[in-house]
Amino acid sequence: xxxxxxxxxxxxxxxxxxxxxxxxxxxxxxxxxxxxxxxxxxxxxxxxxxxxxxxxxxxxxxxxxxxxxxxxxxxxxxxxxxxxxxxxxxxxxxxxxxxxxxxxxxxxxxxxxxxxxxxxxxxxxxxxxxxxxxxxxxxxxxxxxxxxxxxxxxxxxxxxxxxxxxxxxxxxxxxxxxxxxxxxxxxxxxxxxxxxxxxxxxxxxxxxxxxxxxxxxxxxxxxxxxxxxxxxxxxxxxxxxxxxxxxxxxxxxxxxxxxxxxxxxxxxxxxxxxxxxxxxx
Amino acid sequence: xxxxxxxxxxxxxxxxxxxxxxxxxxxxxxxxxxxxxxxxxxxxxxxxxxxxxxxxxxxxxxxxxxxxxxxxxxxxxxxxxxxxxxxxxxxxxxxxxxxxxxxxxxxxxxxxxxxxxxxxxxxxxxxxxxxxxxxxxxxxxxxxxxxxxxxxxxxxxxxxxxxxxxxxxxxxxxxxxxxxxxxxxxxxxxxxxxxxxxxxxxxxxxxxxxxxxxxxxxxxxxxxxxxxxxxxxxxxxxxxxxxxxxxxxxxxxxxxxxxxxxxxxxxxxxxxxxxxxxxxxxxxxxxxxxxxxxxxxxxxxxxxxxxxxxxxxxxxxxxxxxxxxxxxxx
Amino acid sequence: xxxxxxxxxxxxxxxxxxxxxxxxxxxxxxxxxxxxxxxxxxxxxxxxxxxxxxxxxxxxxxxxxxxxxxxxxxxxxxxxxxxxxxxxxxxxxxxxxxxxxxxxxxxxxxxxxxxxxxxxxxxxxxxxxxxxxxxxxxxxxxxxxxxxxxxxxxxxxxxxxxxxxxxxxxxxxxxxxxxxxxxxxxxxxxxxxxxxxxxxxxxxxxxxxxxxxxxxxxxxxxxxxxxxxxxxxxxxxxxxxxxxxxxxxxxxxxxxxxxxxxxxxxxxxxxxxxxxxxxxxxxxxxxxxxxxxxxxxxxxxxxxxxxxxxxxxxxxxxxxxxxxxxxxxxxxxxxxxxxxxxxxxxxxxxxxxxxxxxxxxxxxxxxxxx
Numbered sequence: 006x007x008x009x010x011x012x013x014x015x016x017x018x019x020x021x022x023x024x025x026x027x028x029x030x031x032x033x034x035x036x037x038x039x040x041x042x043x044x045x046x047x048x049x050x051x052x053x054x055x056x057x058x059x060x061x062x063x064x065x066x067x068x069x070x071x072x073x074x075x076x077x078x079x080x081x082x083x084x085x086x087x088x089x090x091x092x093x094x095x096x097x098x099x100x101x102x103x104x105x106x107x108x109x110x111x112x113x114x115x116x117x118x119x120x121x122x123x124x125x126x127x128x129x130x131x132x133x134x135x136x137x138x139x140x141x142x143x144x145x146x147x148x149x150x151x152x153x154x155x156x157x158x159x160x161x162x163x164x165x166x167x168x169x170x171x172x173x174x175x176x177x178x179x180x181x182x183x184x185x186x187x188x189x190x191x192x193x194x195x196x197x198x199x200x201x202x203x204x205x206x207x208x209x210x211x212x213x214x215x216x217x218x219x220x221x222x223x224x225x226x227x228x229x230x231x232x233x234x235x236x237x238x239x240x241x242x243x244x245x246x247x248x249x250x251x252x253x254x255x256x257x258x259x260x261x262x263x264x265x266x267x268x269x270x271x272x273x274x275x276x277x278x279x280x281x282x283x284x285x286x
Numbered sequence: 287x288x289x290x291x292x293x294x295x296x297x298x299x300x301x302x303x304x305x306x307x308x309x310x311x312x313x314x315x316x317x318x319x320x321x322x323x324x325x326x327x328x329x330x331x332x333x334x335x336x337x338x339x340x341x342x343x344x345x346x347x348x349x350x351x352x353x354x355x356x357x358x359x360x361x362x363x364x365x366x367x368x369x370x371x372x373x374x375x376x377x378x379x380x381x382x383x384x385x386x387x388x389x390x391x392x393x394x395x396x397x398x399x400x401x402x403x404x405x406x407x408x409x410x411x412x413x414x415x416x417x418x419x420x421x422x423x424x425x426x427x428x429x430x431x432x433x434x435x436x437x438x439x440x441x442x443x444x445x446x447x448x449x450x451x452x453x454x455x456x457x458x459x460x461x462x463x464x465x466x467x468x469x470x471x472x473x474x475x476x477x478x479x480x481x482x483x484x485x486x487x488x489x490x491x492x493x494x495x496x497x498x499x500x501x502x503x504x505x506x507x508x509x510x511x512x513x514x515x516x517x518x519x520x521x522x523x524x525x526x527x528x529x530x531x532x533x534x535x536x537x538x539x540x541x542x543x544x545x546x547x548x549x550x551x552x553x554x555x556x557x558x559x560x561x562x563x564x565x566x567x568x569x570x571x572x573x574x575x576x577x578x579x580x581x582x583x584x585x586x587x588x589x590x591x592x593x594x595x596x597x598x599x600x601x602x603x604x605x606x607x608x609x610x611x612x613x614x615x616x
Numbered sequence: 617x618x619x620x621x622x623x624x625x626x627x628x629x630x631x632x633x634x635x636x637x638x639x640x641x642x643x644x645x646x647x648x649x650x651x652x653x654x655x656x657x658x659x660x661x662x663x664x665x666x667x668x669x670x671x672x673x674x675x676x677x678x679x680x681x682x683x684x685x686x687x688x689x690x691x692x693x694x695x696x697x698x699x700x701x702x703x704x705x706x707x708x709x710x711x712x713x714x715x716x717x718x719x720x721x722x723x724x725x726x727x728x729x730x731x732x733x734x735x736x737x738x739x740x741x742x743x744x745x746x747x748x749x750x751x752x753x754x755x756x757x758x759x760x761x762x763x764x765x766x767x768x769x770x771x772x773x774x775x776x777x778x779x780x781x782x783x784x785x786x787x788x789x790x791x792x793x794x795x796x797x798x799x800x801x802x803x804x805x806x807x808x809x810x811x812x813x814x815x816x817x818x819x820x821x822x823x824x825x826x827x828x829x830x831x832x833x834x835x836x837x838x839x840x841x842x843x844x845x846x847x848x849x850x851x852x853x854x855x856x857x858x859x860x861x862x863x864x865x866x867x868x869x870x871x872x873x874x875x876x877x878x879x880x881x882x883x884x885x886x887x888x889x890x891x892x893x894x895x896x897x898x899x900x901x902x903x904x905x906x907x908x909x910x911x912x913x914x915x916x917x918x919x920x921x922x923x924x925x926x927x928x929x930x931x932x933x934x935x936x937x938x939x940x941x942x943x944x945x946x947x948x949x950x951x952x953x954x955x956x957x958x959x960x961x962x963x964x965x966x967x968x969x970x971x972x973x974x975x976x977x978x979x980x981x982x983x984x985x986x
Contacts, residue, residue: 123679124679129958137690220928238811245819246823249823255812260804261807376891392884392906392982393905451887
């Protein structure tokens with residue numbers, strides 16, 4: 006692993022550092038939501054259809070019912086980040102375990118697990134998410150499970166591919182001759198070597214998860230007790246003609262957050278795979 | 287003496303970095319019709335770069351031609367426009383490369399790749415072009431040519447692929463053929479075959495050949511003249527018989543001495559002599575010692591070798607060497 | 617939603633056709649006198665490609681069966697069924713009536729039995745009946761198929777064409793101004809939520825500028841025929857297609873650029889230039905010809921994912937397609953319809969994968985079917 010020079014290489018990537026900074030701001034906003042705008046974002050706090058800047062009490066205006074948009078953005082950040090990171094964590098964990106198992110033990114285990122993975126990938130992903138959420142009632146846990154459910158096959162495939170590649174390596178055979186147990190080999194030898202692509206894939210997963218959560222809540226499948234950015238966009242749809250900022254602002258928030266995550270992902274990729282630099286022809 | 291077909295003078299190739307030393311510096315040679323000039327050196331000596339620069343095929347950026355003159359048939363190649371150079375490529379001057387598999391487009395049949403070359407240099411109908419392709423394959427003695435046309439490169443052996451590349455190189459009736467280590471990636475048994483083919487073409491068409499190689503055996507068998515490069519600098523050149531029998535530079539002597547004998551003669555005490563080596567390795571361009579580039583590895587180096595770079599001077603008829611010691615001896 | 621481009625995804629795809637070289641050994645020259653009938657048989661039905669196709673189809677069938685089973689189980693897992701939903705909508709209904717309905721719809725039978733019945737039905741190409749819509753599922757799907765297919769088809773086609781153009785420009789001017797601009801634009805396009813983009817486009821072009829319609833696939837009850845109708849449909853297509861295409865455009869551009877850069881470093885490009893070919897031909901024939909492979913694979917992967925992701929776009933634009941039909945089916949617990957759609961899309965994805973694979977081996981002659 007190339008940990009030693011990692012931070013230095015990452016630091017050199019300007020956009021990635023900016024991405025990290027922006028994400029940091031978003032996280033801070035989410036954490037400080039109840040400090041900056043105490044109260045329930047769902048509550049009606051003022052006249053409806055106030056434009057941003059019209060009233061200093063509501064710097065980003067109010068929506069069609071009179072809810073504070075800034076408040077919605079701050080609390081919405083919590084939802085997006087929470088779901089994004091948790092779903093990714095679960096899917097990465099599950100995917101890694103399955104990928105390692107399938108790749109390492111091969112044959113029937115591999116076959117069986119891969120058939121299962123493929124079956125999950127045959128149902129159109131988004132549709133599967135919708136099915137799961139509707140069936141188990143929209144809530145944070147069900148949304149997180151749904152997104153994790155459609156993301157893990159990708160991780161599993163990735164880890165399996167790396168495991169297959171490493172399994173044949175000489176140093177693994179050497180470990181076996183020392184009498185290392187399979188579990189130990191998997192955890193201490195193979196897994197660390199999978200980490201580079203895994204980390205990069207994870208960062209992409211977070212971006213996808215955030216976008217997916219937004220889409221799901223836009224469709225009305227978000228947690229009804231939490232105000233999410235996607236829900237805000239959906240609410241603003243009715244007032245698109247005149248109060249289009251109600252839909253526009255949350256979308257910009259999503260855009261900025263996802264872009265930040267993507268930039269970080271690119272930076273991670275460059276830092277962890279130094280050989281993959283483009284050479285001009 | 288007749289006008290040389292190709293006259294290279296004071297060639298200099300480097301990167302965009304102003305501070306750095308050039309990768310190739312002060313290289314020059316002449317080549318006449320029907321002659322074979324061998325450009326010899328270790329890996330990293332700049333011989334491939336020199337060859338690529340003739341046809342403006344340097345990977346630019348980062349590497350580019352920075353100075354010198356290349357006169358071909360009386361024209362100054364460095365001053366030609368893009369279209370003119372393209373006409374010359376594959377036309378008056380052709381080039382074949384070292385690794386025949388990767389030098390061919392893997393998803394195109396060799397027939398189509400040949401057709402493409404033929405039509406790039408002559409206005410022919412499809413039928414005429416197809417006939418010409420078969421003609422060319424015949425020229426390089428390709429077995430079963432008609433069937434081979436529909437094959438993809440990966441289905442041919444290394445030797446056959448190289449024949450295809452030679453055929454492509456001959457498509458435009460070149461006067462000069464640059465062969466960059468054409469047999470290095472091939473089996474020994476096939477090497478002689480390929481080089482014999484080249485020689486045959488040379489005598490048939492009066493082709494001039496610039497042969498890039500690191501193998502002095504090939505130089506002895508196939509070349510008329512030789513130029514030795516070290517770290518991008520020309521350190522010796524002259525007729526092959528001269529240079530091989532009376533090498534005038536410690537590096538050349540080292541290279542010649544380092545050729546493995548199949549079975550070295552046993553010494554009186556029963557041991558066999560070890561392979562002669564030149565100590566050390568070629569330094570990176572930025573680590574070149576001051577003065578003579580070879581001085582850091584030269585067993586015969588004297589003090590002035592590190593103070594000034596020895597100029598290329600005559601040590602025999604047509605025989606040049608860049609070494610103070612040999613020059614002093616003359 | 618679709619999986620964004622990662623370098624890892626890129627690495628896992630064959631980067632170019634010079635990847636994974638099989639062997640440099642020559643093939644044995646077996647006698648191939650095709651005049652013999654036996655050889656004709658070998659070349660067609662028993663040919664490796666045909667056997668491969670058959671094997672893949674069989675595998676796909678098993679896969680789809682598993683998928684259908686999964687969906688079946690899933691939708692019946694949670695409490696409540698179609699009748700409950702209907703009752704909820706009606707306000708109230710007594711238990712007896714509900715039981716009667718269940719009997720009528722066959723919902724009172726045990727699950728395995730229902731599944732078995734379903735499999736038998738499929739064997740007759742009958743996808744069942746949707747009691748909510750009062751139409752056979754097959755007809756329902758077919759009636760909505762055109763809308764979704766045209767949306768996805770046109771969007772991906774435009775995206776691919778655009779990507780070839782932009783990717784080529786970016787690769788030829790690597791690290792230069794055009795490359796950086798394209799890079800920024802693609803980066804932005806990844807991060808934009810599609811439904812939001814659709815909404816903003818509607819805002820701009822429908823609401824503010826009034827150039828294009830905001831929803832539906834054509835103006836209903838307009839009486840348009842012939843060219844007028846086509847034009848009307850085209851106008852309705854513009855915004856949804858643009859929305860869907862942007863993401864794909866970004867994805868494929870990045871992929872093609874990376875692929876091209878890799879290929880342009882290969883030796884055979886140098887040979888092509890040394891042969892005196894025009895730069896245009898070198899790029900168009902030699903470089904692109906070898907760079908398209910990963911793109912084909914990616915497009916194949918994406919078509920499957922897009923069938924799901926198109927739900928949001930159809931929602932934004934009230935597009936009468938399969939996506940919304942599926943969502944309705946989920947909300948209404950219409951098992952038959954939903955499973956029918958899943959089955960359909962599963963088959964579709966399997967066919968697309970097979971076609972991509974075959975196309976692949978046609979593009980790259982070194983891929984051996986074993």
